[in-house]
Amino acid sequence: MIRLDNASYSYTNGSGISNINLTIGDDEFAFIIGPTGSGKTTLLRMVYMDLLPQVGKVVVDEFDSKIIKSRKIPFLRRKIGMVFQDYHLLDDRNLFDNIALSLHVLGWAKDEIVDRVTESLEEVGLDGKDDRYPEELSGGEQQRACIARALVKDPDIILADEPTGNLDPVTSFELIKLLEEVNREGTTIIMASHDYNLIKGRGHRIIEIQDGSVRQS
Amino acid sequence: MDKMMFLLSEGVKNLWRHKLTAFTAIFSIFLTLSVAGSLMIVGQNTNKIIEYLRGKYKIEVFFNENVSDKQIASVVEEFNKINGVRSTTLISKTDAGKIFKSQFGENILDIVGYNPLPASCVVNVVQYQIEKMNIMPIVERIKSYPEVDEVQYQGRLIYRIETYYQKFVKIMTVLLILILIISVFIISNTVRLTIIAKKELIQALQLIGATRSFVKAPFVIEGVFHGLIGAILASALLIVGLEIGSGITDSVIKLKIQYSPFILVGILSSLSVVISFLGSSRAISKFLK
Numbered sequence A: 001m002i003r004l005d006n007a008s009y010s011y012t013n014g015s016g017i018s019n020i021n022l023t024i025g026d027d028e029f030a031f032i033i034g035p036t037g038s039g040k041t042t043l044l045r046m047v048y049m050d051l052l053p054q055v056g057k058v059v060v061d062e063f064d065s066k067i068i069k070s071r072k073i074p075f076l077r078r079k080i081g082m083v084f085q086d087y088h089l090l091d092d093r094n095l096f097d098n099i100a101l102s103l104h105v106l107g108w109a110k111d112e113i114v115d116r117v118t119e120s121l122e123e124v125g126l127d128g129k130d131d132r133y134p135e136e137l138s139g140g141e142q143q144r145a146c147i148a149r150a151l152v153k154d155p156d157i158i159l160a161d162e163p164t165g166n167l168d169p170v171t172s173f174e175l176i177k178l179l180e181e182v183n184r185e186g187t188t189i190i191m192a193s194h195d196y197n198l199i200k201g202r203g204h205r206i207i208e209i210q211d212g213s214v215r216q217s
Numbered sequence B: 001m002d003k004m005m006f007l008l009s010e011g012v013k014n015l016w017r018h019k020l021t022a023f024t025a026i027f028s029i030f031l032t033l034s035v036a037g038s039l040m041i042v043g044q045n046t047n048k049i050i051e052y053l054r055g056k057y058k059i060e061v062f063f064n065e066n067v068s069d070k071q072i073a074s075v076v077e078e079f080n081k082i083n084g085v086r087s088t089t090l091i092s093k094t095d096a097g098k099i100f101k102s103q104f105g106e107n108i109l110d111i112v113g114y115n116p117l118p119a120s121c122v123v124n125v126v127q128y129q130i131e132k133m134n135i136m137p138i139v140e141r142i143k144s145y146p147e148v149d150e151v152q153y154q155g156r157l158i159y160r161i162e163t164y165y166q167k168f169v170k171i172m173t174v175l176l177i178l179i180l181i182i183s184v185f186i187i188s189n190t191v192r193l194t195i196i197a198k199k200e201l202i203q204a205l206q207l208i209g210a211t212r213s214f215v216k217a218p219f220v221i222e223g224v225f226h227g228l229i230g231a232i233l234a235s236a237l238l239i240v241g242l243e244i245g246s247g248i249t250d251s252v253i254k255l256k257i258q259y260s261p262f263i264l265v266g267i268l269s270s271l272s273v274v275i276s277f278l279g280s281s282r283a284i285s286k287f288l289k
């Protein structure tokens, strides 16, 4: 469960988000929508405790931003898969190694890693491309690779920030469907987007954010 | 286990990926260790010289005329217990007479009718000690015995030798520490370059939930590899240099340069590991904070 209690964060220049109260249950697929600059990314960064609220608090499962020690934050992040626009694949290693990295961090054994990475590449339809370098993949393939990277460790939560950023409508739609499937298997999904058309009418919760405040519907 | 292998291979791969920084780091470690190694060899050989000189330091003690041989023997026994005394050699009145005869070819009794030579004792001081050797306390202790008539020693000369030696030890220590500190900074700056080049990887690792030590490990391993390669090169240079140098001094002044290649390699590689560990840890810690 993810809970924000009156959480506020303001950057040194004064912008940011304020007084956010929000609870997202384990089985939810929640969209955060709002115009550019409204605070979507800031909100997501608070969830994985890249930013700690200056007022109020964020609680993710047993992790509480008020009392968490900085050396415990990695353990929160191990439960979270992230699909961020500026979280590119690393171009010094191939697709397989990019995705395997998360599992190395978790301390998995080598052959388990091979099996699991192959499996998650299949899930996103990138099987057989595991020795390609990021520059040898199309934009859409890279995006799917990012999803595979988030999925590979079977996270409790997926945070996706504009994951459809530079994808055509068809591919974007497929990506949403993929995430929905992951959600059905029990992963909480929070996805930020400013493309309302992409998400309307799919029966998911929509959290609207404007000028750093939430307007729930 | 697999995690260790992963970190190790990341460290080694980094070595390849950053050839230029690797070269700079290895070269600077090579230079500092060559200088540090030379200083150590000079220091070691100077120590040999000071030990030789100290072997020559002598305190000659002359006893009063009326003291019995037995008393003298027990006093000399006491001398042996004084801090800083290595050994003593007792020369009785009869021994002194024999020495006179062997040197002058005549019996002293025949010349003056009795033996005027006093019993004496030569006190040798310890040779192995880094600190300044001060013989004054020893002399004072010896003088405090009523059986002792006179003490002779080359106080001024010893003082001078020891003072120079002490200055030398101080300068060498300061130089060595300075060189090591400078090299930690050089390493930390070169490693910083590789870290900046790896910013994306570090950020990715932090997003995935890597602990600080996991993020640090490949950089530190890479740094330690730089260090070891630098140390091997520096050792090779020094050993070749020393072999040639020793050959020359041997043929010119019949004196070989004292050093042990194993100890040299051992010291240089452990130094390099410490330097590069400190340097790379410093760089990556600064970046992560």
Ligand SMILES: Nc1ncnc2c1ncn2[C@@H]1O[C@H](COP(=O)(O)OP(=O)(O)OP(=O)(O)O)[C@@H](O)[C@H]1O
Residues within 6 Å of the ligand: A011, A012, A013, A015, A016, A034, A035, A036, A037, A038, A039, A040, A041, A042, A043, A194
């Ligand atoms: N690192 C930062 N330093 C200072 N201000 C920032 C920083 N990041 C974001 N901001 C500001 O905080 C506000 C919210 O930014 P945020 O990135 O959360 O918006 P967003 O909703 O994600 O926008 P977009 O749809 O364009 O991604 C904006 O006014 C932005 O200019």
Ligand SMILES: [Mg+2]
Residues within 6 Å of the ligand: A040, A041, A042, A161
């Ligand atoms: Mg954003």
